[in-house]
Amino acid sequence: MRNRKNQIQRNRERDRKNGGHIRWDHVAVWIVAILLTALAVLLLFRMIPKEDTDVDLLLEEADELSIETEGQTEPVNAVPRPDIDEQLLTINEYSRPGEKVDAIEKVVIHYLGNPRTTAQENHDYFESLKDLKNTSMSANFVVGIEGEIIECVPPGEIAYASNSMNHLSVSIENCHLDETGQFTEETYESCMKLTAYLVEEYGLEREDIIRHYDVTGKECPLYYVEHEDKWEKFRDDVMAYVEECRGSAKQAQ
Numbered sequence: 001m002r003n004r005k006n007q008i009q010r011n012r013e014r015d016r017k018n019g020g021h022i023r024w025d026h027v028a029v030w031i032v033a034i035l036l037t038a039l040a041v042l043l044l045f046r047m048i049p050k051e052d053t054d055v056d057l058l059l060e061e062a063d064e065l066s067i068e069t070e071g072q073t074e075p076v077n078a079v080p081r082p083d084i085d086e087q088l089l090t091i092n093e094y095s096r097p098g099e100k101v102d103a104i105e106k107v108v109i110h111y112l113g114n115p116r117t118t119a120q121e122n123h124d125y126f127e128s129l130k131d132l133k134n135t136s137m138s139a140n141f142v143v144g145i146e147g148e149i150i151e152c153v154p155p156g157e158i159a160y161a162s163n164s165m166n167h168l169s170v171s172i173e174n175c176h177l178d179e180t181g182q183f184t185e186e187t188y189e190s191c192m193k194l195t196a197y198l199v200e201e202y203g204l205e206r207e208d209i210i211r212h213y214d215v216t217g218k219e220c221p222l223y224y225v226e227h228e229d230k231w232e233k234f235r236d237d238v239m240a241y242v243e244e245c246r247g248s249a250k251q252a253q
Helices: 002-072 119-132 163-168 185-201 212-216 222-226 228-252
Strands: 106-109 141-143 149-151 169-174 209-211
Touching (some): 106 185, 106 212, 119 141, 119 149, 163 169, 163 212, 169 185, 209 212, 222 228
Antiparallel strands (some): 141 149
16 A cells, blocks of 8 residues: 555656656747747848838938038039130240149239230230240230130139239230220120129139239239229129129029
8 A cells, every 4th residue: 555655656756747847848949939939020120121221321321422412513603604715825934834823812904005906916926925935924814895805824824914923813904995094895894794703713802803003013904003993993893793693693593
């Protein structure tokens, strides 16, 4: 009888142990299953957002590129470029050395001391200096009696016109009819609009519009040295035209 009880007790003990083992295995299986499920969900979750993230990154990069491109875009000159006949001089040591300026800080206004000559004749004289080799002279632009504009030396290159300011300026020579040096209406208008274009192009101000006289004391442009009020009016007209063009550009946007 005692043996039977002992056997029953042993069987219960065995069943208890076996039963505990079986339950632990179930728990382990469930834990593994949960972990595998969680891992699968995590992988799926990582895969789906990655595609969305890539799209977002592409959009962000596109926006950044757009911003960078906008930042690098050259500002548009609100002042229209006047009609300019480009006849660049041959590079030579007497009228177009081909050297870069250090900066463009001034627009220098001149007059030509030979009344009734045309812009073309003065351009051709500058060109001939490479052969004459007797003097150094030129200008970036020459404005004629009828308002025509010839470009001789591109802005950004040195022209032999303004002495110590050659390396910091753009020079405009102007034709005239007589010894007074007064510009015709056509010359005045073209010179004013060309000056305004250069002022806007290079971010200059009213005080950056100067005469050859202001550099060396030479009476050039003669009429606008002898008539200070007319000179101040010229600068006023330039800046008024700049503001007018800026206003028109804003309205067009």
